[in-house]
Amino acid sequence: MNDATRTSTTPPALPMPDLRDSFPGPFPASAHADDIERHATQWLRTFPLIRSERALSALTHITGQGVARTFPTAGRDELFLCADLFLWLTAFDDAHGEATGAADPARLLRTTSEYVHLLAGHHEPPGGPSVFGAALRDLLDRYGERATPAQYARLTAHLRDNLFGILWEAHHLHRPDRVTLPDYLAMRPHTVFVRTVVATAEVMLGYELTEPDRSSEPVRELETAVADLAGWINDLASYAKETARDGSATLGLPALLMRQHECDLEEAFRRASLMCEQQAAVAAARIAELTAGGGPLADHAHALRSVASSYVWHIDDSRYRT
Amino acid sequence: MNDATRTSTTPPALPMPDLRDSFPGPFPASAHADDIERHATQWLRTFPLIRSERALSALTHITGQGVARTFPTAGRDELFLCADLFLWLTAFDDAHGEATGAADPARLLRTTSEYVHLLAGHHEPPGGPSVFGAALRDLLDRYGERATPAQYARLTAHLRDNLFGILWEAHHLHRPDRVTLPDYLAMRPHTVFVRTVVATAEVMLGYELTEPDRSSEPVRELETAVADLAGWINDLASYAKETARDGSATLGLPALLMRQHECDLEEAFRRASLMCEQQAAVAAARIAELTAGGGPLADHAHALRSVASSYVWHIDDSRYRT
Numbered sequence: 001m002n003d004a005t006r007t008s009t010t011p012p013a014l015p016m017p018d019l020r021d022s023f024p025g026p027f028p029a030s031a032h033a034d035d036i037e038r039h040a041t042q043w044l045r046t047f048p049l050i051r052s053e054r055a056l057s058a059l060t061h062i063t064g065q066g067v068a069r070t071f072p073t074a075g076r077d078e079l080f081l082c083a084d085l086f087l088w089l090t091a092f093d094d095a096h097g098e099a100t101g102a103a104d105p106a107r108l109l110r111t112t113s114e115y116v117h118l119l120a121g122h123h124e125p126p127g128g129p130s131v132f133g134a135a136l137r138d139l140l141d142r143y144g145e146r147a148t149p150a151q152y153a154r155l156t157a158h159l160r161d162n163l164f165g166i167l168w169e170a171h172h173l174h175r176p177d178r179v180t181l182p183d184y185l186a187m188r189p190h191t192v193f194v195r196t197v198v199a200t201a202e203v204m205l206g207y208e209l210t211e212p213d214r215s216s217e218p219v220r221e222l223e224t225a226v227a228d229l230a231g232w233i234n235d236l237a238s239y240a241k242e243t244a245r246d247g248s249a250t251l252g253l254p255a256l257l258m259r260q261h262e263c264d265l266e267e268a269f270r271r272a273s274l275m276c277e278q279q280a281a282v283a284a285a286r287i288a289e290l291t292a293g294g295g296p297l298a299d300h301a302h303a304l305r306s307v308a309s310s311y312v313w314h315i316d317d318s319r320y321r322t
Numbered sequence: 323m324n325d326a327t328r329t330s331t332t333p334p335a336l337p338m339p340d341l342r343d344s345f346p347g348p349f350p351a352s353a354h355a356d357d358i359e360r361h362a363t364q365w366l367r368t369f370p371l372i373r374s375e376r377a378l379s380a381l382t383h384i385t386g387q388g389v390a391r392t393f394p395t396a397g398r399d400e401l402f403l404c405a406d407l408f409l410w411l412t413a414f415d416d417a418h419g420e421a422t423g424a425a426d427p428a429r430l431l432r433t434t435s436e437y438v439h440l441l442a443g444h445h446e447p448p449g450g451p452s453v454f455g456a457a458l459r460d461l462l463d464r465y466g467e468r469a470t471p472a473q474y475a476r477l478t479a480h481l482r483d484n485l486f487g488i489l490w491e492a493h494h495l496h497r498p499d500r501v502t503l504p505d506y507l508a509m510r511p512h513t514v515f516v517r518t519v520v521a522t523a524e525v526m527l528g529y530e531l532t533e534p535d536r537s538s539e540p541v542r543e544l545e546t547a548v549a550d551l552a553g554w555i556n557d558l559a560s561y562a563k564e565t566a567r568d569g570s571a572t573l574g575l576p577a578l579l580m581r582q583h584e585c586d587l588e589e590a591f592r593r594a595s596l597m598c599e600q601q602a603a604v605a606a607a608r609i610a611e612l613t614a615g616g617g618p619l620a621d622h623a624h625a626l627r628s629v630a631s632s633y634v635w636h637i638d639d640s641r642y643r644t
Contacts, residue, residue, distance in 0.1 A: 105427060106493040110505065116486050117508050120479070120517070121537075122546075126504035149533050153475035157442070160482045164438050167489070171428040182448035183432060186439050195442070211471050215443075224444075 014266055016236060017273040019312050022280035027309040030068040032076050037064030039080045040087055047135035049091035062314070063087055070197060070310040071303070074204040081142050082200055088135055089159075089193045093166055095132075101170030108170055112163050119156045147203050155203075158196040165190030169251065176250040181260045184253070188231035194311070195227055201303035207296045219300065222286035225279045226304050230311040232276050236269065237314070283308055336588055338558060339595035341634050344602035349631040352390040354398050359386030361402045362409055369457035371413035384636070385409055392519060392632040393625070396526040403464050404522055410457055411481075411515045415488055417454075423492030430492050434485050441478045468525050477525075480518040487512030491573065498572040503582045506575070510553035516633070517549055523625035529618045541622065544608035547601040548626050552633040554598050558591065559636070605630055 030036075040060040050056040067083045074082070101108040114133045117126065118140060129137065144152055169191050172179050189195050202208050213219060235253040242252065253275075257268040283304065290301035352358075362382040372378040389405045396404070423430040436455045439448065440462060451459065466474055491513050494501050511517050524530050535541060557575040564574065575597075579590040605626065612623035 106497060106500065109490050109493045110500070112486075113490055113505060113509055116483055116512070120483055120512075122508075126508035127502060150472045150475060153472060153479060157475060157479050157482065160479065160486070161438055161442055164434075164482070164486070168431050168435055171431045175428065178428065178432070180449060183435060186444075186448035187435055190438070190442075 014269040015273050016269070017233065017276035017280070019233075019277065019280045022277070022284035023305070023309050023312045025309075025313070027069050027313050028072040028306070029065070030072045030074065030079060032079050033064045033068035035064075035076060036067055036079050036083045037061055040064060040083050043080075043084050043135075044087065044091075047131055047138065049088065049095065049132060049135060055094075059087065059090065063090075066310050066314055069313050070307055071201070071204045072306055078146070078204045081139070081146075082197070082204055084135075085139055085143075085200065086193065086197065088132070088139060089162055089196070092132055093191075097166040097170055098173065101166065102173040105167070105170055108167060112167065115163060116160065119160055143200075143203065148208070151199075151203055151208075154199050155196065158199045161190045162193055162196055173251055176255060177259075179251065179256070181256045184251075184256050185228070188235075188253075189227035192227075192231040192234050194230035194307070195223070197307055198223060198226065198304065201300065201307070205299060205303055207299035209296050209300055213297055213300075218286050218290055219297070222283055222290065222301065222304050225283035225286065226308045229276055229279045229283060229308055232272055232279070233311055234314070236272055236276070239269075280308070280312075336591040337595050338591065339555065339598035339602070341555075341599065341602045344599070344606035345627070345631050345634050347631075347635070349391045349635050350394040350628070351387070352394045352396065352401060354401050355386045355390035357386075357398060358389055358401050358405045359383055362386060362405050365402075365406050365457075366409065366413075369453055369460065371410065371417065371454060371457060377416075381409065381412065385412075388632050388636055391635050392629055393523070393526045394628055400468070400526045403461070403468075404519070404526055406457075407461055407465075407522065408515065408519065410454070410461060411484055411518070414454055415513075419488040419492055420495065423488065424495040427489070427492055430489060434489065437485060438482065441482055465522075465525065470530070473521075473525055473530075476521050477518065480521045483512045484515055484518055495573055498577060499581075501573065501578070503578050506573075506578050507550070510557075510575075511549035514549075514553040514556050516552035516629070517545070519629055520545060520548065520626065523622065523629065527621060527625055529621035531618050531622055535619055535622075540608050540612055541619070544605055544612065544623065544626050547605035547608065548630045551598055551601045551605060551630055554594060554601070555633055556636070558594055558598070561591075602630070602634075 037060050040063055041056070044050055044056055044060065050059065063083050063086055067079055067086065071079060071082060096108055096111050111130075111132075114126070114130060115136055118133060118136050123137070140156070143155055147155065165187055168187055209219070232253050239252060239254055253272050254265060254268040257263070257271050258265060261267070261271065263271070287301045287305045290297045292298075359382050362385055363378070366372055366378055366382065372381065385405050385408055389401055389408065393401060393404060418430055418433050433452075433454075436448070436452060437458055440455060440458050445459070462478070465477055469477065487509055490509055531541070554575050561574060561576055575594050576587060576590040579585065579593050580587060583589065583593065585593070609623045609627050612619045614620075
């Protein structure tokens with residue numbers, strides 16, 4: 001975060017996290033950023049998930065730049081796949097989740113059931129595929145060609161959790177008073193899609209963790225720290241935008257901290273910023289520790305560093321400017 | 323199905339499927355049935371998921387007998403694990419799904435979020451574990467000790483789908499008119515838990531399919547036939563019970579067929595029975611084909627035969643008598 005961003009994303013007085021010690025920029029970016037944007041635009045012509053040309057253009061641009069920083073050393077086709085996956089989740093959330101989902105949760109369940117069916121390995125959805133269903137099928141086919149069965153199983157599990165997170169959010173958008181802070185913190189990684197992005201890293205970069213490594217404390221703590229960080233900085237960075245769009249951002253970290261601590265917005269931002277800085281420090285320490293040992297664990301640590309950096313970078317981007 | 327069952331489960335005039343050609347009894351049962359029942363009773367003392375002693379007694383009895391037929395050659399500890407898993411799903415559906423879930427779907431989402439958290443591999447649920455959370459953790463630990471990472475991933479994926487199915491059902495229990503027949507048929511395997519039971523077979527019986535075998539057409543068709551059959555015969559057998567309890571069984575195969583074909587209940591039962599008989603014949607043919615080749619595919623075919631048999635047997639049991 002820099003001062004220019006602070007003034008553009010939020011009212012000037014609100015404190016924002018300083019993550020420069022843990023994640024110093026500049027963040028490396030793949031040379032394929034523009035290619036990703038072009039590809040994504042084309043993919044969204046094949047699968048028209050986004051109606052507004054302006055929204056499509058903004059989203060493909062930020063996705064190209066973001067994914068180029070998420071996996072700066074990945075191959076072109078892998079970057080395209082990662083971008084399309086992220087676009088699918090974002091477009092689905094925009095089109096069917098959030099306010100639309102909150103207005104008719106049962107309809108959101110029915111819409112989602114098609115994707116549950118596809119994720120469970122069935123090819124033909126009941127009643128013919130929707131545009132989102134056809135796009136998901138394309139993504140799963142492309143991922144399946146590159147992934148081991150276990151990698152494929154992990155990705156589809158995380159996608160189910162994302163769908164659950166979107167459902168959870170739709171059910172509480174107008175009743176945030178029913179959500180506790182611990183519940184919110186547990187659900188946030190699913191609604192920001194970060195664990196899904198992390199799950200793609202092995203396929204994007206061509207390494208594979210052993211199971212003992214995957215379930216080791218350093219890896220678990222690193223992944224949790226990055227997952228928390230991604231959701232929280234997104235909440236802070238998007239606060240102004242969400243408030244401008246809906247009049248309030250009541251189901252987000254600042255609002256929940258205000259309620260939990262009976263404090264004002266500035267104090268909530270201060271607390272949230274401290275939380276971000278603490279998790280960033282935890283992540284950075286684990287990345288240094290895992291990198292030192294080399295091998296797949298170092299590959300994974302590098303991946304987590306660039307994933308975290310892409311979220312840190314994201315909050316500096318125009319998508320979050322009001 | 324025999325005539326005695328027909329008269330006890332449904333009004334005498336309603337046609338029921340005759341599955342004797344495809345799944346001739348008697349169905350082999352493990353000698354551990356009583357042990358399973360005793361173990362299950364004890365497990366439900368440790369994790370009190372069921373409040374009513376009468377319900378607990380009925381459910382542990384049917385589960386002991388049912389699981390003994392689901393995997394007649396499995397070891398004792400594996401049978402205990404399978405029984406506890408099925409009990410967890412059934413008890414959760416009874417306690418939080420169905421009418422309770424329909425009354426407050428957002429609460430069901432919040433309750434479910436704890437299990438999503440555990441299934442995603444996190445040990446400590448936010449806000450401390452519930453009784454169902456603690457029981458699920460116990461199940462996942464025991465399953466994890468026996469399963470390969472891929473087997474574990476498949477089970478937890480199916481459990482997520484079961485939770486989604488319970489959510490889907492709760493959202494439509496009072497609005498069955500919003501559900502199409504194809505949607506219902508696609509969702510039914512998740513709400514009857516049959517694919518989850520099938521997913522445990524490798525761990526229960528100690529074989530492992532290759533990935534090409536798992537995704538081969540004969541295996542996929544067999545699993546789909548058994549999944550359909552399980553849900554449909556359950557719908558027919560439980561129709562009288564559901565109608566007696568809630569006044570109507572509107573979100574089930576007979577009701578949907580009546581609406582789809584503008585027919586009466588008897589005609590709906592006739593159509594559903596034919597559907598059952600056709601899928602049973604498909605399953606039996608695939609079982610014969612896969613058994614002939616030997617190896618893990620034959621093991622899997624035997625497992626699917628006993629799983630199907632346990633559902634066929636189940637409809638003959640007192641749980642479904644009114």
